[in-house]
Amino acid sequence: xxxxxxxxxxxxxxxxxxxxxxxxxxxxxxxxxxxxxxxxxxxxxxxxxxxxxxxxxxxxxxxxxxxxxxxxxxxxxxxxxxxxxxxxxxxxxxxxxxxxxxxxxxxxxxxxxxxxxxxxxxxxxxxxxxxxxxxxxxxxxxxxxxxxxxxxxxxxxxxxxxxxxxxxxxxxxxxxxxxxxxxxxxxxxxxxxxxxxxxxxxxxxxxxxxxxxxxxxxxxxxxxxxxxxxxxxxxxxxxxxxxxxxxxxxxxxxxxxxxxxxxxxxxxxxxxxxxxxxxxxxxxxxxxxxxxxxxxxxxxxxxxxxxxxxxxxxxxxxxxxxxxxxxxxxxxxxxxxxxxxxxxxxxxxxxxxxxxxxxxxxxxxxxxxxxxxxxxxxxxxxxxxxxxxxxxxxxxxxxxxxxxxxxxxxxxxxxxxxxxxxxxxxxxxxxxxxxxxxxxxxxxxxxxxxxxxxxxxxxxxxxxxxxxxxxxxxxxxxxxxxx
Numbered sequence: 399x400x401x402x403x404x405x406x407x408x409x410x411x412x413x414x415x416x417x418x419x420x421x422x423x424x425x426x427x428x429x430x431x432x433x434x435x436x437x438x439x440x441x442x443x444x445x446x447x448x449x450x451x452x453x454x455x456x457x458x459x460x461x462x463x464x465x466x467x468x469x470x471x472x473x474x475x476x477x478x479x480x481x482x483x484x485x486x487x488x489x490x491x492x493x494x495x496x497x498x499x500x501x502x503x504x505x506x507x508x509x510x511x512x513x514x515x516x517x518x519x520x521x522x523x524x525x526x527x528x529x530x531x532x533x534x535x536x537x538x539x540x541x542x543x544x545x546x547x548x549x550x551x552x553x554x555x556x557x558x559x560x561x562x563x564x565x566x567x568x569x570x571x572x573x574x575x576x577x578x579x580x581x582x583x584x585x586x587x588x589x590x591x592x593x594x595x596x597x598x599x600x601x602x603x604x605x606x607x608x609x610x611x612x613x614x615x616x617x618x619x620x621x622x623x624x625x626x627x628x629x630x631x632x633x634x635x636x637x638x639x640x641x642x643x644x645x646x647x648x649x650x651x652x653x654x655x656x657x658x659x660x661x662x663x664x665x666x667x668x669x670x671x672x673x674x675x676x677x678x679x680x681x682x683x684x685x686x687x688x689x690x691x692x693x694x695x696x697x698x699x700x701x702x703x704x705x706x707x708x709x710x711x712x713x714x715x716x717x718x719x720x721x722x723x724x725x726x727x728x729x730x731x732x733x734x735x736x737x738x739x740x741x742x743x744x745x746x747x748x749x750x751x752x753x754x755x756x757x758x759x760x761x762x763x764x765x766x767x768x769x770x771x772x773x774x775x776x777x778x779x780x781x782x783x784x785x786x787x788x789x790x791x792x793x794x795x796x797x798x799x800x801x802x803x804x805x806x807x808x809x810x811x812x813x814x815x816x817x818x819x820x821x822x823x824x825x826x827x828x829x830x831x832x833x834x835x836x837x838x839x840x841x842x843x844x845x846x847x848x849x850x851x852x853x854x855x856x857x858x859x860x861x862x863x864x865x866x867x868x869x870x871x872x873x874x875x876x877x878x879x880x881x
Contacts, residue, residue, distance in 0.1 A: 440475060449464070449470060457681045515535065553628075610850060640865035641858075654844045666795075686863065715759075752800075752802075768796075773809070
């Protein structure tokens, strides 16, 4: 299912990649091909030399065979080359095809004495210090291809379900989450033409890097009923955990004409199941899982497959029920099970989320209907259950997954103008700043909802990569921007 649509060599202006050549080898006698790539390894014998050439298009490189060893004399690890030769069946184990080289052109030399990526085993921290080169490693290359194929699977799912992909602003005037963890932006120098003592705002209004595309998606969803985006987000939180980045990518979807939290959860579940099934036989997933012991790798594969193919919907649990379960476990454990005792009205901590997914459910679990005081202003207030204002809840969910904790968050959005205005007041937000958002309700507003999924967290969960800092090409986090 991961096979990509490639243009035939006759219709593409580009030479085929190594992946394309291995997927669709040219038939004889037209097996003479040109291959571009970098030397991953070189091995010389008396009468023959072997090199593995990679262009990054697949986990498997192409073995190049030099029966004239003089052709390989200038090859070093890391050098970029263009090889010409004949693609033939390989008599050796480990590859179906090999290139019998007749011509060599070294395009870019690489000094083996100074090349930083020579070592076979490189630590995570070493690779972070050489972020500009780390895509050359097998692990980071596989991760980047996994991001690509996951993106394609996501687009395929939403296209099949009638969604329109839209591009939302990176620069925004609001903090969607209301947490104040934004990057404020300004020109690098003040406008010399202004004579004000204080520099004017470039947009005549404070501007920030977006923390979420949700509010803009809601605006579009009031005209185009099903929309989604996969775009960068920025949060100025100083967390140093393996789950947080200052710049990350978020899959966000909004759709109109829904009043069902169950429907929101169903769409999220079906989308993730689709991604997991699509990658059941992914060579890049195999390459990443192989970094773990074989037993761990096979267990991870079986675990993800079981989530994708589970005959029953993933577990749904209200926040209230989750707190009851957590509190009972904490009370029954000598000395307490958690650092933070669970209590109704308090946020679920990472330790709570992981215990629910890893131990209690042993699988993905939707926790729904959190207290209103814990959530942003835009979430739809649930009908009162008689518990009073202090026990009010909102129609929302967090999807918790084993080994990760929170992966997705979503909610029905408050479409009732009066209740939305009251929520803005409770959160201390200026209604004038959200006049446009209120207009969406005043002029043909429809019940709607949506969700956001952290893309790097999804890649981490699927691949077994421990930190999201290794799930993006150029990571940024508090105190460190590598490139």
